[in-house]
Amino acid sequence: MAGIGFKLDRLAREDGLRGIAGAACHGAVISSGPWLMTASAVLILNGWTRSAMAPADHMLLQTSLVYAFSISAVVTAPIATVATRLASDRLYMGDRDAVPSILLTALLWTTAASLIAGTLLFGLAAGMRPDLFLLATAMMTLFSQIWIAGPFLHATHRYAPIFVAYLTGVGLVTSALFLVAPRGPAAVLATICGGLLATLGLLLAAVREDFPSVPIWRPDWLTQNRGALALGLAGLTNAVAVWIDKWMLWWAPDSMAALGALRVNPVNDQASFLGLLTMIPGLTLILVTTETRFDRAFGALMDHCTGTANRRRIENARRKVAFVIRRDLRLLMVQQAIIAAFCWVLAPEIIRFLNLDARGIFGLRLTALGVVFHLVAIQMSIILSYYDLFGRIVAIWSVFIIVSAATTSFYSSAGIAGFGFGYLTGAVAAASVAVALVVEATVKLTYLVFVGNNPAVVGQARLWP
Known part of the structure; x- marks a missing residue:
């Protein structure tokens, strides 16, 4: 599904230095959008909440963000891998109308998995109060859905709407934090969810413009793809490999309890x-x-x-x-x-x-x-x-x-x-x-x-x- 890659490659080769810079900028956003959004949120919150919020609330926000980002990447990895392969196979066969249905199916499976993971982490392990639990779970679910939408963006041929989507999400969160200045952790989590929701909506709109057919629920497509188990394992092991050392260091001697049974290692988390x-x-x-x-x-x-x-x-x-x-x-x-x-x-x-x-x-x-x-x-x-x-x-x-x-x-x-x-x-x-x-x-x-x-x-x- 390298459609947008060819478009950016052509931009870099035909428009001189401006094209190279534009391709690099758009390519960074398209290939690493969730990373860039999370990095922006971490850096903004690291500076803003230390001065505007109590230390306990600052720790709650940072822990929620770290867990939501890392666990959502792992939960969605096998689903995204299988969905991407299904979509690429259909595109190869000229069946463009199947892409929205594959995306819908992947989003629904991801939502269910994220709600279960959020309940276990933020509800049971962290013991958050109901409003914070719901907002943290919503943040994880939105991250998961963005992880799913990401690979489908590679099949499109227009890069500007994708750049605008991520920029809008980061801009909304930043503006709200510094202009509205919410004080409670629930308000800050709601602000982050609002930015993620705006980004997700714009990303899905970009996919829909290139694939306008009506999506339908097709859960049986997973069983129709040969090698689906290997595909899912490839995605899962890929994601776990990134986080395994961080998870283990959350229980190392230098780590600390953050929320209930949830632990973090602030020094390693920031550096890694x-x-x-x-x-x-x-x-x-x-x-x-x-x-x-x-x-x-x-x-x-x-x-x-x-x-x-x-x-x-x-x-x-x-x-x-x-x-x-x-x-x-x-x-x-x-x-x-x-x-x-x-x-x-x-x-x-x-x-x-x-x-x-x-x-x-x-x-x-x-x-x-x-x-x-x-x-x-x-x-x-x-x-x-x-x-x-x-x-x-x-x-x-x-x-x-x-x-x-x-x-x-x-x-x-x-x-x-x-x-x-x-x-x-x-x-x-x-x-x-x-x-x-x-x-x-x-x-x-x-x-x-x-x-x-x-x-x-x-x-x-x-x-x-």
């Missing part, structure tokens, strides 16, 4: 979240450049395989795919390594400028370095999804989870010096496995297309050909 924001340039590069180039190369190979090309032409097309993978992997790693080096050197100044806890320097540095390898794993996973090898994607992110959890557990007693180290080692391990799996699959790609991954030959149940 800031470090993860360095992923945005890499995600933008993948959306605008690397995925579009790979899509063209892979599409040319498939045209050769389904047409009348001889074996030599097919092999040349396969080599072109391998060349594109190597070139774009090098480009991604160089770009992200420069950003990581920038963060490593200037971490003290970044922490000071944002008025964060200075003990987070270690976490910021190691997380920014881990992002380099995390992005490699993401790019390789995208390639494997083109190859229809979702079992291998599950293996990549399972390695990330296992290594990250083991390292975090081992170094949890090291205190602030160990923050971010589990994430870094997990990302390195996942990237290594991902590159090896992509290389092995690309070398025998022609065989996979005709035999090893061909449903007509091996059936529907293969996960690891």
Whole structure:
């Protein structure tokens, strides 16, 4: 579903420096909208609530935001992955009218999952009073729905409405906080929900403009997609890999009780979240450049395989795919390594400028370095999804989870010096496995297309050909 990626790629190539800047800006918002919205909310609340609210209310808001964002990402990941694959399959077959129905089905499943998660977290574990519980659950649900809408935006061809949607949400929250100045935590949560609701409404309107057919409830589509279990596991393990070390450090010696049974680790949470924001340039590069180039190369190979090309032409097309993978992997790693080096050197100044806890320097540095390898794993996973090898994607992110959890557990007693180290080692391990799996699959790609991954030959149940 790289439609908008091609549009931004054309903008960057045809409009000079202005086009490059515009493509980068829009690409960052489209690929990382929820991250940018949450980062803005965290930074705004971090500065505003400290002076305008009691410490207990400040902790309630920050904890609610952190849990709503992280848990919504995990809850929606398997649903979004399956829905995206269903929509892309329908688009490939020319059935554009099916996209709104897939989106509606995904939104309804996500809403149900989010309400259950919100009840367990904010109602039972945190023991919030009813109004705060309802608002925190609503915030999680809106985040979840935005996570679902995000991938569908990649199938559209208009980027301006998406940029306006996220800007409107952030602008409404910021304006309300500084102009209306709500004092109670319920009012602030309601303000955040209002901004999220405005963003979601505008995002759905953007999708509806390109896909205007009437949506219907189709819960049976999940069972109609081959490999749905592997698809869901790929999305779930991908999301858990990002958060596993943060969750474990919520119970480390330096953590603290926040709301009832909910715990946080403020030093690591701030540092790791800031470090993860360095992923945005890499995600933008993948959306605008690397995925579009790979899509063209892979599409040319498939045209050769389904047409009348001889074996030599097919092999040349396969080599072109391998060349594109190597070139774009090098480009991604160089770009992200420069950003990581920038963060490593200037971490003290970044922490000071944002008025964060200075003990987070270690976490910021190691997380920014881990992002380099995390992005490699993401790019390789995208390639494997083109190859229809979702079992291998599950293996990549399972390695990330296992290594990250083991390292975090081992170094949890090291205190602030160990923050971010589990994430870094997990990302390195996942990237290594991902590159090896992509290389092995690309070398025998022609065989996979005709035999090893061909449903007509091996059936529907293969996960690891």
